[in-house]
Amino acid sequence: MSGTALLQAIVDGILTGGVYALMAAGLTLIFGVMDIINIAQGAMVVLGAYLSYELSAKAGIPLLPGLLITVPVMFVLGVGMEFLFMRRVREADRAAMSILVTFAVAILIEGVLTRAFGVDYVQLHATYIDRSIYVLGFYLPWIYLIGFGLAVVLLVVLYWMLYRTQFGRAVRASLQNRTAADLIGINVDRTRMIAVGIGVAVTAVGGFAFGATNAFNPNSGYDLISRLLAIVILGGLGSIGGAMAAAVFMLVVNDVVAVAWSPTWAPMVFFFALVIVLSIRPQGLFGRSGVRAQ
Amino acid sequence: MKQLRLLARACAVVVAVAVLAACGSSSGGSSNGGGGGSSSGGSGPITIGASLSLSGDFSADGQAFQRGYELWVHDQNAKGGLLGHQIKLDVLSDASSPAQVVSNYQNLIGSSHDPIVFGPFSTLLTLPAARVAARYGYAFVEGAGGGPAVFGSGLHNVFDVSVPVKDNLVTFARWVASLPASQRPKTAAYATVNDPFTQPQIPVAQSILEAAGVRTVLSKVFPAEVTDYTPIATQVSSAKPDLFILGSVDVPTVSAFVHTFIQQHYNPKAFIATAGPDQGATFVKAVGNGNENGIFVPNGWFGGFKKADSQKMVQEYIAKYGGTPSDVNADVAEAYSVGQVLAQAVQATHSFDNSKIIAYLHSGVTLNSVQGPVKFDSLGENTAQQTLTFQWQNGNLVQSIPTSVAGASPPQYPKPPWGG
Numbered sequence: 228m229s230g231t232a233l234l235q236a237i238v239d240g241i242l243t244g245g246v247y248a249l250m251a252a253g254l255t256l257i258f259g260v261m262d263i264i265n266i267a268q269g270a271m272v273v274l275g276a277y278l279s280y281e282l283s284a285k286a287g288i289p290l291l292p293g294l295l296i297t298v299p300v301m302f303v304l305g306v307g308m309e310f311l312f313m314r315r316v317r318e319a320d321r322a323a324m325s326i327l328v329t330f331a332v333a334i335l336i337e338g339v340l341t342r343a344f345g346v347d348y349v350q351l352h353a354t355y356i357d358r359s360i361y362v363l364g365f366y367l368p369w370i371y372l373i374g375f376g377l378a379v380v381l382l383v384v385l386y387w388m389l390y391r392t393q394f395g396r397a398v399r400a401s402l403q404n405r406t407a408a409d410l411i412g413i414n415v416d417r418t419r420m421i422a423v424g425i426g427v428a429v430t431a432v433g434g435f436a437f438g439a440t441n442a443f444n445p446n447s448g449y450d451l452i453s454r455l456l457a458i459v460i461l462g463g464l465g466s467i468g469g470a471m472a473a474a475v476f477m478l479v480v481n482d483v484v485a486v487a488w489s490p491t492w493a494p495m496v497f498f499f500a501l502v503i504v505l506s507i508r509p510q511g512l513f514g515r516s517g518v519r520a521q
Numbered sequence: 522m523k524q525l526r527l528l529a530r531a532c533a534v535v536v537a538v539a540v541l542a543a544c545g546s547s548s549g550g551s552s553n554g555g556g557g558g559s560s561s562g563g564s565g566p567i568t569i570g571a572s573l574s575l576s577g578d579f580s581a582d583g584q585a586f587q588r589g590y591e592l593w594v595h596d597q598n599a600k601g602g603l604l605g606h607q608i609k610l611d612v613l614s615d616a617s618s619p620a621q622v623v624s625n626y627q628n629l630i631g632s633s634h635d636p637i638v639f640g641p642f643s644t645l646l647t648l649p650a651a652r653v654a655a656r657y658g659y660a661f662v663e664g665a666g667g668g669p670a671v672f673g674s675g676l677h678n679v680f681d682v683s684v685p686v687k688d689n690l691v692t693f694a695r696w697v698a699s700l701p702a703s704q705r706p707k708t709a710a711y712a713t714v715n716d717p718f719t720q721p722q723i724p725v726a727q728s729i730l731e732a733a734g735v736r737t738v739l740s741k742v743f744p745a746e747v748t749d750y751t752p753i754a755t756q757v758s759s760a761k762p763d764l765f766i767l768g769s770v771d772v773p774t775v776s777a778f779v780h781t782f783i784q785q786h787y788n789p790k791a792f793i794a795t796a797g798p799d800q801g802a803t804f805v806k807a808v809g810n811g812n813e814n815g816i817f818v819p820n821g822w823f824g825g826f827k828k829a830d831s832q833k834m835v836q837e838y839i840a841k842y843g844g845t846p847s848d849v850n851a852d853v854a855e856a857y858s859v860g861q862v863l864a865q866a867v868q869a870t871h872s873f874d875n876s877k878i879i880a881y882l883h884s885g886v887t888l889n890s891v892q893g894p895v896k897f898d899s900l901g902e903n904t905a906q907q908t909l910t911f912q913w914q915n916g917n918l919v920q921s922i923p924t925s926v927a928g929a930s931p932p933q934y935p936k937p938p939w940g941g
Contacts, residue, residue: 346580368784442773442807482752490743
């Protein structure tokens with residue numbers, strides 16, 4: 228394998244990692260603030276992609292401006308999901324029970340999408356999706372550059388919101404000790420509801436990036452969820468920056484192994500690396516104790 | 522009181538989930554009218570069971586198959602059904618899972634006692650399903666299980682009405698090899714998913730092309746679970762082969778390669794994918810208008826196939842679901858052919874007895890289907906048809922190779938630019 232091919236694989240991995248970080252950000256945020264393992268994250272990414280598709284194909288609203296609509300819509304859906312489903316799960320066994328509850332949510336979303344759109348594959352289209360820029364001997368696709376840029380911007384905004392604002396402090400206080408948070412006047416239910424809404428709203432952007440780089444149908448979320456869970460576990464559950472670092476790490480490993488060795492071994496090598504990292508740092512690259520203390 | 526409210530809400534959620542799941546996973550007549558009967562006595566409906574991938578990776582193909590089965594049932598019932606019995610379909614969803622398909626056929630045969638069963642979609646699911654049917658002595662007529670794994674399993678009850686997939690790329694490879702040396706591709710790259718339908722096709726084509734002097738510059742196998750095709754597609758585009766052969770089972774795989782090739786400014790002289798481009802409008806929607814042109818796909822049938830019963834089926838399909846002949850998925854014809862072949866066997870034996878049906882289908886008789894003639898060898902492969910190669914030209918999927926077939930459009934070679 229030539230050095231150029233290796234470098235190309237690394238560049239591809241970094242850019243694709245940005246797209247995966249966008250899809251995983253909501254998952255890690257919701258876990259970070261709620262201890263909810265959201266199995267429906269893959270279905271929500273697909274839902275976000277369909278919302279972009281509808282606005283673009285039916286209403287003629289371009290994809291990027293369309294995010295100004297899909298993000299608030301997904302926020303409302305997230306708020307509704309927290310109120311209807313997540314809040315009902317008992318505090319004591321929230322993490323375990325949330326898997327069942329969110330799996331039901333995933334089936335609901337898939338069923339509704341299948342009813343509305345059928346199972347034929349669609350893909351988001353825009354002129355910039357198939358275009359690329361030539362830099363230092365490599366063609367860098369605009370859609371991946373946009374996805375990576377959106378990931379960086381969104382993750383910085385989320386980080387700032389969680390760790391540098393009063394709302395972020397309220398969110399983290401609600402999770403660390405609900406009773407104490409209540410006592411100091413934090414409306415815990417409302418705080419969590421808004422936080423989940425933000426987590427799901429971010430997924431709308433992930434859905435756009437996913438739909439622009441993959442053909443999808445209502446069932447496509449299942450292929451995503453194991454990858455997204457692996458990313459947030461490696462990054463450290465609840466860590467926004469960890470999701471970005473883990474997504475880039477995963478995709479670079481995947482792409483380099485696929486090119487240098489064989490695509491068949493790429494997932495195995497990644498999961499082997501995941502096991503090694505977790506055996507050394509069980510809390511992931513940016514573990515949650517550190518996350519909440521920031 | 523609060524607990525009651527919570528319980529009521531939980532029930533509502535469960536009911537809503539169940540209703541939606543039911544909407545997506547079961548359809549057609551669900552009644553059990555079979556009773557395991559194998560005679561033609563009585564006048565009640567006859568139930569035919571099938572497991573189809575109505576969700577999961579093969580859901581687009583599975584639902585197209587369902588449409589094909591339903592169209593055949595409608596037409597056959599209009600002609601009086603089977604031996605005077607109206608036909609009812611008993612369709613279960615296997616979610617594209619080899620484990621679920623086994624469970625479904627055990628239910629259809631062992632519990633529901635459906636007297637006849639049809640095959641599922643894909644080689645991957647046909648093999649385990651056929652083994653269940655064989656245990657019960659059932660004939661297993663299917664239209665999408667043409668991989669060598671099925672015919673190498675030693676089963677006596679499997680009959681694939683479509684063209685065996687092992688030689689799917691042979692027609693195309695021989696055409697490439699027959700090109701004048703000055704026009705023939707000098708280099709080729711191969712990438713395939715490790716699926717029993719598609720992987721066996723690649724070495725056959727590769728050996729023909731290498732014998733014709735087409736040098737292999739890249740050969741990759743990737744797992745079915747892959748979600749990011751970028752590194753493989755980028756590696757292909759970096760190698761810049763004149764010819765690219767993609768072993769694919771669905772639209773997203775082909776679409777991912779197409780978009781990466783466009784982004785990398787690479788346009789092969791010829792590009793063939795084993796599945797995906799045959800999906801009509803769905804394929805065009807995924808790759809984008811104009812990007813489909815020039816892409817080849819091997820198959821046994823296409824929407825413009827000039828055969829009376831095929832044209833009638835296409836018209837019925839369009840009347841019911843809309844679109845144009847190019848939009849009709851080849852899965853529809855494969856499923857419809859399953860029904861046609863089974864009907865001819867039942868009428869010839871004047872029985873629903875599966876052992877008689879198996880014996881009849883192995884007798885060497887030539888049957889008719891919308892895809893063309895059907896004649897089974899001892900393994901259950903259809904030996905009466907040849908693989909055709911289709912190409913997207915000016916927004917239509919047309920038959921182009923062999924060029925000797927009546928109505929064939931000459932292949933566009935080299936492939937037009939992307940978007941052209």
